[in-house]
Amino acid sequence: MSKLPIVRNVLDNGIRVLTERMTQVRSISIGVWLTRGSRHESAERGGIAHFVEHMLFKGTSTRTAEDIAQAIDSIGGQLDAFTAKEYASYYIKVLDEHLPLAIDILADIVRNPAFTVEDIEREKKVVVEEIKMVEDTPDDLVHELFTQGFWENHPLGRPILGTRETVESFGVDLLRHYFRQAYTARNLIVSAVGNLEHGHVRDLVEEKLGSLGPSDAPTGELAPRVVQRVLVRTKELEQSHLCVGVGSYPQSHDDRYSSYVLNTLLGGSMSSRLFQNIREKRGLAYAVSSGLSAYRDAGSFTIYAGCANDAVGQVIDLVVEELRGVKQTLVPAPELQRAKDHLKGSLMLGLENTASRMSHLARQEIYFDRQFGLDETLQGIERVTVDDVRRVAVDLFRNGSLSATVLGNVNGLQIPPERLNLD
Numbered sequence: 001m002s003k004l005p006i007v008r009n010v011l012d013n014g015i016r017v018l019t020e021r022m023t024q025v026r027s028i029s030i031g032v033w034l035t036r037g038s039r040h041e042s043a044e045r046g047g048i049a050h051f052v053e054h055m056l057f058k059g060t061s062t063r064t065a066e067d068i069a070q071a072i073d074s075i076g077g078q079l080d081a082f083t084a085k086e087y088a089s090y091y092i093k094v095l096d097e098h099l100p101l102a103i104d105i106l107a108d109i110v111r112n113p114a115f116t117v118e119d120i121e122r123e124k125k126v127v128v129e130e131i132k133m134v135e136d137t138p139d140d141l142v143h144e145l146f147t148q149g150f151w152e153n154h155p156l157g158r159p160i161l162g163t164r165e166t167v168e169s170f171g172v173d174l175l176r177h178y179f180r181q182a183y184t185a186r187n188l189i190v191s192a193v194g195n196l197e198h199g200h201v202r203d204l205v206e207e208k209l210g211s212l213g214p215s216d217a218p219t220g221e222l223a224p225r226v227v228q229r230v231l232v233r234t235k236e237l238e239q240s241h242l243c244v245g246v247g248s249y250p251q252s253h254d255d256r257y258s259s260y261v262l263n264t265l266l267g268g269s270m271s272s273r274l275f276q277n278i279r280e281k282r283g284l285a286y287a288v289s290s291g292l293s294a295y296r297d298a299g300s301f302t303i304y305a306g307c308a309n310d311a312v313g314q315v316i317d318l319v320v321e322e323l324r325g326v327k328q329t330l331v332p333a334p335e336l337q338r339a340k341d342h343l344k345g346s347l348m349l350g351l352e353n354t355a356s357r358m359s360h361l362a363r364q365e366i367y368f369d370r371q372f373g374l375d376e377t378l379q380g381i382e383r384v385t386v387d388d389v390r391r392v393a394v395d396l397f398r399n400g401s402l403s404a405t406v407l408g409n410v411n412g413l414q415i416p417p418e419r420l421n422l423d
Helices: 048-055 065-073 096-111 117-135 138-150 164-168 172-182 198-209 256-267 273-280 309-328 333-350 354-368 374-382 386-396
Strands: 006-010 016-021 027-034 078-083 088-095 188-194 230-234 240-248 285-294 299-307 403-408
Touching (some): 006 198, 016 198, 027 096, 027 354, 048 078, 048 088, 048 117, 048 172, 065 078, 088 096, 088 354, 096 198, 117 164, 117 172, 138 230, 138 299, 138 403, 188 198, 188 354, 240 285, 240 386, 256 273, 256 285, 256 299, 256 309, 256 333, 256 374, 256 386, 273 285, 273 299, 273 309, 285 309, 299 309, 309 386, 333 374
Parallel strands (some): 016 188, 230 403
Antiparallel strands (some): 006 016, 027 088, 027 188, 078 088, 240 299, 240 403
């Protein structure tokens, strides 16, 4: 699977075109990726990248929102988009014969959005409801609260959706200005995977996007500083939700494979230490897991659990115990191999469809400026040793580095610093 040809071209205006051919399928997934996200916003314009993503579906100078929906539905295609902290993506999955229409629609929405006053006002209501939905979804909210405190006063700490106040302040001129600055040739990557010919894709992209102007507007990215803090927010809930975490590695760090393995054996699978110890052996939580978030210049390792209100303290103590344990004692070789095999299996299964491979190509281009095959990644995972895992655990789980956020009906809960002691 990793031997399939990946081809890369850069058009004269700076747009990067990446393709991977999969002849065993009849579909193509194609995406236009913007290398700008919520971290490139000022505080007073928080949420503008996400809002513009919504607006691009509201119609162009030649197509209404209904025209776009009907054109995709009439060929059985799937059109979607999302905004992340460092990029945004617009993508379509279609049968291979409909590739020209797919590129035509994608190019139209990223070049010619209508931005009418009526659509903007209507969409503000929709996005404000989306913001309210996070407030009513405690497992999402606890992560937002944790991140805001963890990277305080930095764009990576702010919510992608923005706030009600920032969203309601957006007007036509502001949105158009942002769009002109961000949606330029040098900020765009076109990634396509499926039953395709690279030259055909490149020619279609050249035809539709080749005249788009480049831009050299600087982004002024500053690396965030981790703020170690404990936040307890009382909310009337049937269950409490907690996040504890430490700073971790950026996307391209040399120790990334070791951190993936460490995450998998701590809380990334059903056989992981946290899942087995907190859920299976003690029945203290329905959901408990760990995860890595990695950006250009920063990362975080977080553990999440949802548990009974009176069990929060016990769960925190057990998490701290597991983090200490992986620092102090070498992981047994069979457990390490199990974690590596799980990681490799889930990675390969995750790359079996055209949409996931299309995303994979684009993200590698964004963070590494190069493509590497699946074999290279699998070898990177397999090379991780028990000493690597312990070294990375010692590096990440330093004493005084652990932050915690608790959301729930936990009046009076105290988490003194010594309770988060990792030595």
